[in-house]
Amino acid sequence: MSPMDGAYTRASTMDAAPRVTVAATAYEVVMGIECHVELKTQTKMFCGCLNAFGAEPNTNVCPICLGLPGALPVPNRAAIELLVKAGLAFGAEVPAFSKFDRKNYFYPDMPKDYQISQYDMPLTVGGIVHFWRDDGSRGSCRLTRIHLEEDTGKSSHAGSRDGRIAGSTYSLVDFNRAGVPLMECVSEPDIRSREDAVAYLEALKRTFVALGVSDVKMEEGSLRCDVNLSLRPYGQTEYGTKTEIKNMNSFNSVARAIESEIARQTSILESGGRVVQETRGWDEAAGATHPMRSKEQAHDYRYFPDPDLTPVEFAPSDVARLRQALGALPDAHLERLIVMDKLRVEQARQIVDGPGLFEYYAAAAGISGKPQATVNFLLGDLSRLANETDTPVFSSGVTPEALAELVGLSDAQTINSKTAKDLIARIWVEGGSPGAIVAAEGLGQLSDAGAIDAVVSEVLAGNAKTVDDYRAGKTKVMGFLVGQVMKASGGKANPTLAEARLRERLDAPR
Amino acid sequence: MADRSAAEVARAVNARETSAVETLEAAYARIAERDGAIGAYLALTQDLARARAERVDAAVREGKRLPLAGVPLAVKDNMCLEGTPTTCASKILDGWIAPYTATAVQRLIDAGAVPLGKTNLDEFAMGSSCENSALGKTANPWDRSRVPGGSSGGSVAAVAAGEATLALGSDTGGSIREPAAFCGVVGFKPTYGRVSRYGLIAFASSLDQIGPIAQTVEDAALAYDLMAGKDPLDATTVDREVEPAAAGLRDDLRGVRVGIVKEFGLDKLEPDVRACYEQAYDDLRKLGAEFVEVGLPTADYGVATYYLIAPAECSSNLARFDGMRYGLRVEGPDVGATYEATRAAGFGDEVKRRILIGTYALSSGYYDAYYVRAQKARTLIAADFAKAFEACDVIACPAAASPAFAFNAKADPVSMYLMDYYTIPMSLAGLPSLSVPCGYVTPAGSDKPLPLGLELSAPLFAERALLGIAHAYERGTGHARAKQIPTLADAVSAR
Numbered sequence A: 001m002s003p004m005d006g007a008y009t010r011a012s013t014m015d016a017a018p019r020v021t022v023a024a025t026a027y028e029v030v031m032g033i034e035c036h037v038e039l040k041t042q043t044k045m046f047c048g049c050l051n052a053f054g055a056e057p058n059t060n061v062c063p064i065c066l067g068l069p070g071a072l073p074v075p076n077r078a079a080i081e082l083l084v085k086a087g088l089a090f091g092a093e094v095p096a097f098s099k100f101d102r103k104n105y106f107y108p109d110m111p112k113d114y115q116i117s118q119y120d121m122p123l124t125v126g127g128i129v130h131f132w133r134d135d136g137s138r139g140s141c142r143l144t145r146i147h148l149e150e151d152t153g154k155s156s157h158a159g160s161r162d163g164r165i166a167g168s169t170y171s172l173v174d175f176n177r178a179g180v181p182l183m184e185c186v187s188e189p190d191i192r193s194r195e196d197a198v199a200y201l202e203a204l205k206r207t208f209v210a211l212g213v214s215d216v217k218m219e220e221g222s223l224r225c226d227v228n229l230s231l232r233p234y235g236q237t238e239y240g241t242k243t244e245i246k247n248m249n250s251f252n253s254v255a256r257a258i259e260s261e262i263a264r265q266t267s268i269l270e271s272g273g274r275v276v277q278e279t280r281g282w283d284e285a286a287g288a289t290h291p292m293r294s295k296e297q298a299h300d301y302r303y304f305p306d307p308d309l310t311p312v313e314f315a316p317s318d319v320a321r322l323r324q325a326l327g328a329l330p331d332a333h334l335e336r337l338i339v340m341d342k343l344r345v346e347q348a349r350q351i352v353d354g355p356g357l358f359e360y361y362a363a364a365a366g367i368s369g370k371p372q373a374t375v376n377f378l379l380g381d382l383s384r385l386a387n388e389t390d391t392p393v394f395s396s397g398v399t400p401e402a403l404a405e406l407v408g409l410s411d412a413q414t415i416n417s418k419t420a421k422d423l424i425a426r427i428w429v430e431g432g433s434p435g436a437i438v439a440a441e442g443l444g445q446l447s448d449a450g451a452i453d454a455v456v457s458e459v460l461a462g463n464a465k466t467v468d469d470y471r472a473g474k475t476k477v478m479g480f481l482v483g484q485v486m487k488a489s490g491g492k493a494n495p496t497l498a499e500a501r502l503r504e505r506l507d508a509p510r
Numbered sequence B: 001m002a003d004r005s006a007a008e009v010a011r012a013v014n015a016r017e018t019s020a021v022e023t024l025e026a027a028y029a030r031i032a033e034r035d036g037a038i039g040a041y042l043a044l045t046q047d048l049a050r051a052r053a054e055r056v057d058a059a060v061r062e063g064k065r066l067p068l069a070g071v072p073l074a075v076k077d078n079m080c081l082e083g084t085p086t087t088c089a090s091k092i093l094d095g096w097i098a099p100y101t102a103t104a105v106q107r108l109i110d111a112g113a114v115p116l117g118k119t120n121l122d123e124f125a126m127g128s129s130c131e132n133s134a135l136g137k138t139a140n141p142w143d144r145s146r147v148p149g150g151s152s153g154g155s156v157a158a159v160a161a162g163e164a165t166l167a168l169g170s171d172t173g174g175s176i177r178e179p180a181a182f183c184g185v186v187g188f189k190p191t192y193g194r195v196s197r198y199g200l201i202a203f204a205s206s207l208d209q210i211g212p213i214a215q216t217v218e219d220a221a222l223a224y225d226l227m228a229g230k231d232p233l234d235a236t237t238v239d240r241e242v243e244p245a246a247a248g249l250r251d252d253l254r255g256v257r258v259g260i261v262k263e264f265g266l267d268k269l270e271p272d273v274r275a276c277y278e279q280a281y282d283d284l285r286k287l288g289a290e291f292v293e294v295g296l297p298t299a300d301y302g303v304a305t306y307y308l309i310a311p312a313e314c315s316s317n318l319a320r321f322d323g324m325r326y327g328l329r330v331e332g333p334d335v336g337a338t339y340e341a342t343r344a345a346g347f348g349d350e351v352k353r354r355i356l357i358g359t360y361a362l363s364s365g366y367y368d369a370y371y372v373r374a375q376k377a378r379t380l381i382a383a384d385f386a387k388a389f390e391a392c393d394v395i396a397c398p399a400a401a402s403p404a405f406a407f408n409a410k411a412d413p414v415s416m417y418l419m420d421y422y423t424i425p426m427s428l429a430g431l432p433s434l435s436v437p438c439g440y441v442t443p444a445g446s447d448k449p450l451p452l453g454l455e456l457s458a459p460l461f462a463e464r465a466l467l468g469i470a471h472a473y474e475r476g477t478g479h480a481r482a483k484q485i486p487t488l489a490d491a492v493s494a495r
């Protein structure tokens, strides 16, 4: 499992984090998060080059994305609309006019030595991201804005031992990524805990993936986030001095970096010191942040409207069309699962995040009327088979109707759990109706007391030694005897009933 | 041959009275004869020109008719032409070969024009005399002790000296119109957004516009019609129908309302220059034009406004020339030092001055006071023009306050900046504007007459009306081709 994929390992496994008991401090954590998300377009933001990860260096390039003299940018409307959809999914406003600005600074992987971005008129303004905590409570974080910009190229530094710029003798730049559309989501400082930070990021990711806005793969750099973090005494209204943490490459490292930075700032404040406003980089191996640049070294980016580009206009009808195209959103699905169907948050997340699982679940549970039993099969046997065979559940032989039938048969105790498991494995491959197979092959559970008694008598007679052991007080052998009853009944005996009958016979005074 | 107009050359080549190759050879012979004295070209593109001329001839033999068949074309060296060095007359682009062709250049080549070479300019088009070129000196064909004007000095001198039939220039604050006036040719800047800037190396993106330089208004209209129109590669081109200007040329000015700008009174000019413009206004009247006085109360802020906006944009546009990917690189101990050493060695003083002004104007703390206020002033200037055009169809004024000046006469940058006093306001407003020859003055102590240019400017997108009016003036006065350039015999013998 890759470190991201929504696979944030929860608090208990965050062993590398510094040993500080955050809860015991007197400080409230205040965080805002800036996310850079690469948009999933066919072509780059301002030229016709492919937007593709993993090509040979400097193959998806042209005069425009290389910033050659005389080349001009032409905006990709598909990227603009994807971003606006992302904003609309969180209830953002779409201003009628938006514009592009230049952010000026020199850097070797920036072809024009300015980046086309948006300064004071972003494509979307406001909005709110809702998320669920593990305990079933609901949190939220307001969005400040979402704006569009172009990505830079990627430098690699050669000749140094660790691939860092210090000590390197030369650098190579790959411009395949230069000009890829990037949306920057800026949040308000509403986040108060490490867990909420991760839940917020997962909510963003879930929505962007569902909308087809982005792949959101942190390891490919299609999601990058910076966390602004400050502490303040509980009850204080002013914010404390913040630091900006960069360079996290998974949700797990975001959580670790936050924990580390909380610990660092806490110890500074507790020893009477002052936090310095600065940008800090997260070092995954060291498990700590280190200073990158201070406020005094901050760039003056000399933003001004890009004269090569005209304003972006959105008529109310454009916005309505895009809003219409959103469809049902993952947060609405989560709400249904958690509030209506009373599923646990973790189960609800797994269903919403799995490929096609929500629609499958909704169909199966709709027929069976039994959400929890449906989920148990879906996240149990069916997900295991999906992993083993590398096939999504919805394309297996087990249709939602079949699953609903199976849930019904189990719930009515017509079949026992072993039969159910066997049936799922069989139907996964062959397809078919569980009810029909059970009827045709007599797989129904043996629940008739007389019939069970007959089998029990047979087992007791054939296992005299074990019967003696039981009666001598070694009651653990009961499991073995139940197993023998199951075996003798061809797996069909109702195990609960079998055990009850066995106990009755063995415990009876003789 | 060389003094025929583009329309005449194309007609003759299409009629197979001559060939594109013969026309090309004659043009190169003229360049060989004269350019040593003039210095219009930075580089000749002989192989490309020959190949294009042969293709034109083949097409004509197949019965095709091309609107610019075989027309020898000079291209200002801030426009990309695939496979040829493109320098902007700067050391910083040393060795860079353009891998693609600018849209405007391509459209003329597709129409049959044959690119002879790349012409000199003030470095990155920043200047009004061509003296800021880092790569060569261009002389005014009328008096070689004088500048040709700038920044499109090379293209203008090439047409004036008969070293090209047609040329392309770029105009940011007057860079086509002022040199056209100085060299006695027609120079036309279309409405901003009419002609694609794709492949034009940017100086100030919101002002730069490519336009034709020609011997006649008819040729300018012909080239404009071919270049104008939406380009999917330039987001600032306007998607609006282009009414063919060549079909709207007229011979009289009956019913035309000519606006004379109150603030541009001729009393500030030298008496002989003033007399020449008074004569030009009289000529317009004789052709049937009515005169109205219009006000441009904010026009006086034009130069100051321009010298904030244009440098601000240039400071960003020229950032990419950093020695990392192409052109000159002067190695330093680290990346920052390499940037500094490269740019210190690669840019001339005027370019550095404008980058510094622009960087300052965009800096935090100064942005509102300079850049934002300049944009507000620009809006007011455009509004003044819009109001003026309620009362007139075209505005007439001098293209420059004086004829061509001597080399080194404007050492003070501000006196050079003021050369564009009459052209900058129209650039800020994005208007179509041109300079057409309107007479000659001979400075005291000289025997060499120097041309003057009448600037005519029209409302946005009124190119067809503007060129029609300019054509009537040109026909009615005959200034455009009235005189042989007196220095040419001298230039030939000077070799």
Ligand SMILES: [Zn+2]
Pocket (backbone or CB within 6 Å): A044, A047, A048, A049, A060, A061, A062, A063, A064, A065, A066, A179
């Ligand atoms: Zn590209």
